[in-house]
Amino acid sequence: MNPNHLKQLAVIIKQGSISSAAEQLFVTQPTLTRAIKQLEQKVGAPLLTRTRYGVVATEIGERLGKVGEKILLDAEQSEEIIRQWHSGFHNEFTIGIDPLWEYAAVHQTTHAFLQDPRYVFHLRTGSAAAQIELLLKGELDFIIGPAHLTVAQRGLHREVVFRDRAAIFAGARSKLISQNNDVMTSDLSRSKWFIAGANAGFMNHQHNVAPNNAAKISFTGSIHSVMSLLKTSEMLVQLPARLALMSGALQPEQMLNIKDMPSQPRRDIALWSRINETERPDALRIRQLIFDLLQNLDQSTPEFGLEL
Known part of the structure; x- marks a missing residue:
């Protein structure tokens, strides 16, 4: 399973909108839509449900979204560790x-x-x-x-x-x-x-x-x-x-x-x-x-x- 797709799912769930998530991630909406479809094919079930107010996660989508959130946090922490290392901190x-x-x-x-x-x-x-x-x-x-x-x-x-x-x-x-x-x-x-x-x-x-x-x-x-x-x-x-x-x-x-x-x-x-x-x-x-x-x-x- 592509970890990047899980990160994208987490952002979509948080934003409640594919268009808003695409703007935050600096990718196109079709790119995000394809990523979610690939995840859904892997799972064999829908991950998102469309409502009049945007998109919400299904039960399995919510669980996978939490995994994506952890990947996002780990990635941010990794970036900070690299910055610290370049700054000379031990x-x-x-x-x-x-x-x-x-x-x-x-x-x-x-x-x-x-x-x-x-x-x-x-x-x-x-x-x-x-x-x-x-x-x-x-x-x-x-x-x-x-x-x-x-x-x-x-x-x-x-x-x-x-x-x-x-x-x-x-x-x-x-x-x-x-x-x-x-x-x-x-x-x-x-x-x-x-x-x-x-x-x-x-x-x-x-x-x-x-x-x-x-x-x-x-x-x-x-x-x-x-x-x-x-x-x-x-x-x-x-x-x-x-x-x-x-x-x-x-x-x-x-x-x-x-x-x-x-x-x-x-x-x-x-x-x-x-x-x-x-x-x-x-x-x-x-x-x-x-x-x-x-x-x-x-x-x-x-x-x-x-x-x-």
Whole structure:
């Protein structure tokens, strides 16, 4: 089966139109039509169905189209590898980054990676649980993310480097900010809440700080929306305190000091990797680079009165 025909099928399905696909692929419509007919002869069944809105894939067409998508992605990756090789780069490392870490430490992180001219770095931001899954599959080389996760960790190496603890932050319009030294848990129960990092193995719940007032909105993966709400609303959220304040987007007085509440849970950041990859010389070099970045930030970031 001609792999190029499968790629063309994938583009047709995505575009929903043979004419649009031909334009994208820089070929004629008759060329695409012949390619699909050759595939259909091989399969012995139609791959596309014409509708008033364009073409849609049949069941077998959909399955073959997914194969074509993978071929397209592999081809694009091959082109990028060639460009990297011509540019003198030795290897590429894909690193998963926690959304709040990216938001708070983007300049320090990119500066650290730019110091090594031998490697290319692909940074992927996402929820902790999804990042761990990709690491286990070998699609990520490292993760800069939460240290305390309720996900399977067999085969992974975790080293806690950046110390942090959760805290409750109030939106800039909250009346609780003005009475910060006298805030009680009863005040929290009367406030509006939202959740950041819900179902990501990072901020699983509010730790019963407001048992009678459940959060109505949650955000997973998005930190810009979280910070916007904290700048413009009166809502409360629980966040890793040092990272949140290190970002500069929040004021220290927005971190509430609740008199009748014990210390909030730890929200440390760890460097994650696969155990079977720790012996590769280039991987060891990049691992040390990331470790030094996290350690330097841990030592230079204020503790903001947290029990670390």
